[in-house]
Amino acid sequence: MKVVKFGGSSLADGEGFAQAIKIITADPERRVIVTSAPGKRNPDDIKVTDLLIEYAQRVIEQKPYDDVLHQIVVRYQAIANHFNLPDDQLEPIIDRLRNLPNGKYPNDNYLLAAFKAHGERSNAQLMSLVLKHLGYEVRFVTPTMAGIRVTGTPNNATVIPETYSLLDQFTAKQSELLVFPGFYGITLAGHIATFSRGGSDITGAILARGLHADLYENFTDVDAIYAANPNVVDNPQPISRMTYREMRELSYAGFSVFHDEALIPAIEGNVPINVKNTQHPEKPGTLIVPDKGFQPSDIVTGIVSGKHFAALYLHKYLLNKQTGFTLRILQILAEHNxxxxxMPSGIDDITIILDRNLVNDQLIDTISNEIQEAVNPDRLEWIDNYAVTMVVGEGMRNRIGVINDILSPLAQHHIAVPMINQGASRISIMIGTYDDDADDAVRAIYHRFFVN
Structure with missing residues (x-):
């Protein structure tokens, strides 16, 4: 059995639905379908999720929302009309969207989560209606019915282990297709809570694990995952096979094809993942597999750079002799969440690398002042233009001289490397550069391993 997930760009309109249905029905093993909300139909379009967020904000602020609601309803009506679905069959979906403001929500955060989730819920219900209209045996299954239980905050939920026990008890006929909405689960108190943005990938992986799928097919708008960002490197090499942990390492620094958190349930369930293109389903895509027994074909699998980092550099003479120095710094960071x-370090130096999106200028000044007071470093410097480049590959594990092969082209291009760190797994090497050099660093390393 295969779990098949379609992204928002794949289900943006009636033609996209028709292509997805063609893919679903081409393989009898594709029995579980996970839908995203309709995405953009063209570059100037608006995603339905963004319209639902606007709808929720209007309700919270007690502002008129009929125009936004109309835009949302029209999107689903257009898809239904593509298949000549009778109006009365679509009416329950429209009524549910209209009645969202009348729901009972513990607070505005739960309201926002419920509104957002209805992009996926409405699309899944519509997909099941269309499939049934076309003559297929199909069942629409909500997270409540399946037992997808979550905890955490309303808009950043986490699946709980009980979910997999409940999915073990879930039964279905061999002949029927099951359509699930992605992106959300149900709290123990019975409220809707969404995963982080892009969380339909997470739902697909949860179902792949919980329903013991043989394969999780993730259909998107690219032919494969590439060895480098096509916006940085011209015509980069597609990756045919890679391991879970290679994908995790690359996702961390910026690979955006696959939601990195979505890998975790699949890893736990040992379910292979196939990333494929909805418009070209005949192409093999990229297969993501467990690392056990994996035989890499290249030294390096992928190179990616993230520019959303910053660094706090501290120098203190005889730092390595001072007990609790690092602990006091980390306590200050923890107090500010x-x-x-x-945190690469030397005998007299520490560099603490942070996600720049999690701090503002005021917070930077605050933590810098507190660190200065707490540990009195000889030098304290905030580096705002920091980038992290990840070079990842299972083939690096037992290869001598890889670091030299990475650093040599950077030196030839006069790219400064203020930090280098090799992970304990030995399949990744992290390089710190400055923002302006990040893309050049990726191109130089890519050229060394894939062009030469």
Whole structure:
């Protein structure tokens, strides 16, 4: 059995629905379908999720919302009309969208989550109606029916282990297709809570694990995952096979094809993932597999750079002799709820790498003042234009001289490397550069391993 997930760009309109249905019905093993909300039909279009967020904000602020609601309804009506679906069959979906403001929500955050989730819920219900209209045996299954239970905040939920026990008890006929909405689950109190943005990938992976799928097919708008960002490197090499942990390492620094958190349930369930293009389903795409027994074909699998980092650099003479120095710094970060990404250090130096999106200028000044007071460093510097480049590959594990092969082209291009760190897994090397050099660094390393 296969779980098949379609992204928002794949289900943006009637033609997209028709292509998805063609893919679903071409393989009898594709029995579980996970839908995203309709995405953009063209570059100037608006995603239905964004319209639902606007709808929710208007309700919260007690402003008129009929125009936004109309835009949302029209999107679903257009898809239904493409298949000549009778109006009375679509009416329950429209009524539910209209009645969202009348729901009972513990607070505005739960209201926002419920509104957002109805992009996926409405699309899944519509997909099941269309499939049934075309003569297929199909069942629409909500997270409540399946038992997808979550905890955490309303708009950043986390699946709980009980979900997999409930999915074990879920039964279905061999002949029927099951359509699930992605992106959300149900709290223990019975309220809707959404995963982080892009969370339909997470739902697909949860179902792949919980229903013991043989394969999780993730259909999107690219032919494969590439060895480098096509916006940085011209015509990069597609990756045919890669491991879970390679994908996780690359996702961390910026690979955006696959939601990195979505890998976790699949990893736990040992379910292979196939990323494919909805418009070209005949192409093999990229297969993501467990690392056990994996035989890499290349030294490096992928290179990616993230420019959303910053660094706090501290120098203190005889730092390595001082007990609790690092602990006091980390306590200050914890008190301000700031996670750190990495912390390479020397005998007299520490560099703390942070996600720049999690701090503002005022917070930077605050934590810098507190660190200065707490540990009195000889030098304290905030580096705002920091980038992290990840070079990842299972083939690097037992290869001598890889670091030299990475650093040599950077030196030839006069790219400064203020930090280098090799992960304990030995399949990734992290390089710190400055923002302006990040893309050049990716191109130089790519050229060394894939062109030469």
């Amino acid at each position: 700031i996670p750190y990404e990495h």
